[in-house]
Amino acid sequence: MLHLTWNQKNSQQHDEPPFSNLPNLRQLVLKVYDTYYMEILPDLLRGLKSLEYFRSEKFFTKSLHPDTFKYTPQLKGLQIIHSELSALTPELFWPIPNLQVLDLSYNRIRSLDFLARANLPALTWIKLSNNMLSVINVTAFQSLPALTYLDLTGNPLTCECSNSGFSQWLQSNNQTQVVNGHQFTCAFPVSQQGNKFLDFDISSCWMDASFVCFISSAGLIVFTLLTSFIYHFLRWHLAYTYYLFLAFLYDKKRSKDTPHQYDAFVSYNIHDEEWVYREMLPVLEGEQGWKLCLHHRDFEPGKPIVENITEAIYGSWKTICVISRHYLQSEWCSKEIQMASFRLFDEQKDVLILLFLEDIPAYQLSPYYQLRSLVKRCTYLSWPQASQHAGVFWQNVRQALEGVERPDERTHLLAGHPGFNQ
Incomplete structure (x- = not known):
């Protein structure tokens, strides 16, 4: 030692x-x-x-x-x-x-x-x-x-x-x-x-581990089933509720005495912009003198896009939706027509004009049931059927913007779009 x-x-x-x-x-x-x-x-x-x-x-x-x-x-x-x-x-x-x-x-x-x-x-x-x-x-x-x-x-x-x-x-x-x-x-x-x-x-x-596992697993299964159900059956209703809420907030903030800044807000897809400039603007703004709101021209830079859309729709007397297959596939165009339809339901006025650039068969519209329901209650026009009578087409657009609606003319317009025949 x-x-x-x-x-x-x-x-x-x-x-x-x-x-x-x-x-x-x-x-x-x-x-x-x-x-x-x-x-x-x-x-x-x-x-x-x-x-x-x-x-x-x-x-x-x-x-x-x-x-x-x-x-x-x-x-x-x-x-x-x-x-x-x-x-x-x-x-x-x-x-x-x-x-x-x-x-x-x-x-x-x-x-x-x-x-x-x-x-x-x-x-x-x-x-x-x-x-x-x-x-x-x-x-x-x-x-x-x-x-x-x-x-x-x-x-x-x-x-x-x-x-x-x-x-x-x-x-x-x-x-x-x-x-x-x-x-x-x-x-x-x-x-x-x-x-x-x-x-x-x-x-x-x-705490009993098996009980915790059971509760966790059951909760996960219920959450998955509920999420799947909501997505499949209620996703559009939730989206509509969201945009209706935004519209409600905007309507509360907007003074009832504030005049409309535009005659119409034009909702269109970028792929159809050439038609809007070549055919629509020269007639509606140039010849008829309407003041239109276009997103690329009149939206305020730096402001959230949803707020710009809401102000454009509620700041215009009416909304013109230029509908094509590209339009139906666009997320922002979908939001615009949703917001416009909410205003239609809220104010109970004819504030929405549907303008079809293409003949779209009914089966292609089936996923867009909101648009199908709007077709049955709103003024809509078909550009393909008016190619030989452009003057009559733009006169009908003018009547829609002025709020003129005669039963015989509306019946004529509805019958003029074979894509929606039942």
Whole structure:
């Protein structure tokens, strides 16, 4: 046995480790009385291949190199106390699988996770008193099959659900003797300070895992079915409700006495812009003198698109929807006709004019049931059938913009669009 008192003279570095010539030494005690910092090299114990017991006091400061015990494979007893160790790694213990006694008392260790992977099947005795352990992970003890003695006195245990596993293990464990386990007191939270650790009721911390899985699975299934149902059957209704709400808010903010800025807002797809400029604008603005609102020309830059659409529809006497196959496939055009139809339903006035650029068969309109319902109640015109009578077509548009509606003319217009014959 070698008992060595460490001072500044001992701390001077040498070419060889200090114990390299002691291969038969079985016990080593290192104790430091000074308070200065010293650098401990990882090969400090090189040469001590027969060492079975090692004790140090105030020797290691704050941490140990993973290779510290690489040269002591026969180590059975390890005591490192008063060293302010805060964290240890499992790799530190891999070279000493025969360790039976471990004393790490009077340090600042906060977690025992290193024991879970330390691979110490022969460890029977552990002392971890007066450390900073507040939450004990019982996995560390379950990985030590030979553990029969455990000292955790003087640790600031917390009496919360995070320690429920340790509390249960403490009461049900029959193999390991836990020193004064029934006398442990709570340090946290403040409301539990001074109470016995085992008096903390952990029943509220446990919940049947199978019940949780059942509730989660059932909730997920119901949510999936409900989402599918809403998407398939109610998605348009929800969209209509949303835009109707926006229109309602805009109508509340808009003064009833405010005059309309435009005669009509023209809703069209970009693919039909050439027709709008070549055929519509020269007649409606040039010849008839109507003031039209076009999104690319009259929308306010920087304002949200939905707000621009709402103001354009409610700021115009009427809305002209230039409908084509491209129009039906456009998301923004769909929003515009939805908003215009909401105004139609809200004000109960003939404010919507449907102008078809193409003959669209009824089966192609079936996914757009809102448009089909509008066709039955609103003025609509067909450009393909008016190609030989453009003057009559634009005169009908003028009558629609003026609000003139004669029963015989409306019947003529409805019959003039074979795509909607029932």
